[in-house]
Amino acid sequence: MISPPTMRRNDEPMKPTHSLGLALGGGGALGAAHLGVLQELAARHIRPDIVAGTSAGALVGAAYAAGIPLQTLESRLLVADWGTFGRLTLKPRLGLLDPSSLIDTITSFGGQPRIEDLPRRFAAVATDLRTRREVAITDGPLEEALRASIAVPGLFPPVRRGDQLLVDGGLAANLPIAAARQLGASTVIAVRLRPEWERLSIAPSAARIAELEAEPSTIMIRPDLRGMSQWSRTDVSRLISAGRVATAKALNRFEAGIAAVA
Numbered sequence: 585m586i587s588p589p590t591m592r593r594n595d596e597p598m599k600p601t602h603s604l605g606l607a608l609g610g611g612g613a614l615g616a617a618h619l620g621v622l623q624e625l626a627a628r629h630i631r632p633d634i635v636a637g638t639s640a641g642a643l644v645g646a647a648y649a650a651g652i653p654l655q656t657l658e659s660r661l662l663v664a665d666w667g668t669f670g671r672l673t674l675k676p677r678l679g680l681l682d683p684s685s686l687i688d689t690i691t692s693f694g695g696q697p698r699i700e701d702l703p704r705r706f707a708a709v710a711t712d713l714r715t716r717r718e719v720a721i722t723d724g725p726l727e728e729a730l731r732a733s734i735a736v737p738g739l740f741p742p743v744r745r746g747d748q749l750l751v752d753g754g755l756a757a758n759l760p761i762a763a764a765r766q767l768g769a770s771t772v773i774a775v776r777l778r779p780e781w782e783r784l785s786i787a788p789s790a791a792r793i794a795e796l797e798a799e800p801s802t803i804m805i806r807p808d809l810r811g812m813s814q815w816s817r818t819d820v821s822r823l824i825s826a827g828r829v830a831t832a833k834a835l836n837r838f839e840a841g842i843a844a845v846a
Contacts, residue, residue, distance in 0.1 A: 605634035605769025606648075607761045608641030610754040611777030612814035613823070615640025616661050617807045620827025621775050622654055628835065632773060634705045636720065636763035638753035641775070642708040642733035646726055649706035650697065662820055697726050705767045708733040709753035709760040710743070718756035718789065719748060720763035754778075757789050761796040772796075775805045775827070778814075805834045 606625075608618045618641060625631070637645030647657050699706050700723045707720040708729035721729040724745075732743040732750035743750045753760065758780050764772045774797065780790040797804055807830040812819040 603768070603770040604630070604632045605636065605764035605767065605772040606632040606645065607759060607764045607772050607774040608635070608637040608645045609759040609775055609777045610639030610641050610752070611758075611809075612640055613820070614777045614809055614812065614814050615644055616820045616823035617777060617809060617827035617830075618644040618775060619654065619658055619661055620807070620824040620829070621773075621805060621831045622648055622657075623824070624828045624831035624835070625773070626654060630773075630835075632704070632769075634764055634767045634769045636707040636709060636760040636767065637733065638709040638758055638760045639734050639736075640777075641760070642730055642753065646702075646706060646708065646730055649702045649704040650726075651703045658824065661824070699723050699726050699729060702726070707760065707763040707767055709757050709763050710735070710750040711753055711756040713742065713749045713751055714747070716756070718753060718760075718762070719750060720760070720766055721745070721750075722767065757793060759793055759797070761793060761802060765796075771801050771803070773803045773805065775807070775831075777807065777809060803834060803838050805830050 608615075608621075611617075622644070635645040635649045637643070644657070648654075699708075699721065705722075706726075707722045708726075710719045710721060710729070710732035711717070712719050719732075721732065728743060728745065731740070732745065733753045734740060735742050735751040737751050737755075740752075757763070758778060759774055759776050761772050761774050764774075776797075780793055796802060805827075807823075807826040809823065809826055812823055812826070
């Protein structure tokens with residue numbers, strides 16, 4: 585078993601570690617569960633310094649990586665709707681929603697930062713339509729990376745980044761464990777909200793992601809989201825609670841395993 589250097593039982597604040605990563609999966613409105621995960625980690629003084637997110641996980645992960653207080657994030661999630669991320673548009677383009685209001689939301693959090701300037705290392709995962717591979721965006725404008733990661737085909741337009749044509753990261757890697765490891769995480773807390781899109785995926789990545797989930801250095805968190813909506817904010821409070829409960833159970837099991845071999 586691995587030793588979790590950032591887990592402590594007293595009330596002393598913990599120093600961040602560059603070896604502990606957080607991988608937040610996609611899932612539409614189910615992404616509110618990620619806040620519950622962050623709340624439970626904070627309660628235990630566990631502070632990942634590496635964050636990777638796909639789609640909804642990229643939005644919550646970016647806020648966390650930017651140092652936005654969890655209380656502020658919760659207040660935003662409780663009132664968030666599609667208008668938070670995109671406005672309906674009739675302009676001719678490859679998407680029904682204009683993500684310009686996403687930029688407004690990010691700006692309200694404190695300007696338009698670049699990923700490399702965030703307090704925590706961060707990657708937003710998108711899918712390149714040209715190569716049919718996942719792309720971990722680790723530098724450049726944060727808003728551009730988030731536009732790409734949430735660009736569900738048919739809802740949001742794809743994002744051009746150099747030679748890449750980027751859409752929702754869930755098509756290639758709905759749980760971005762590989763991206764967190766690419767940033768240097770030796771231990772990854774991974775939060776899965778939905779299965780990989782095996783029937784829709786344009787990249788044969790589901791088997792590889794399953795291997796990463798099974799590694800001893802991956803701490804898997806799977807909130808019980810049965811009966812909760814992926815497309816509505818009506819269940820946000822329940823989703824946050826489910827994330828926190830699942831995190832507590834996963835960490836308790838992990839710590840019990842450590843104690844058993846200590």
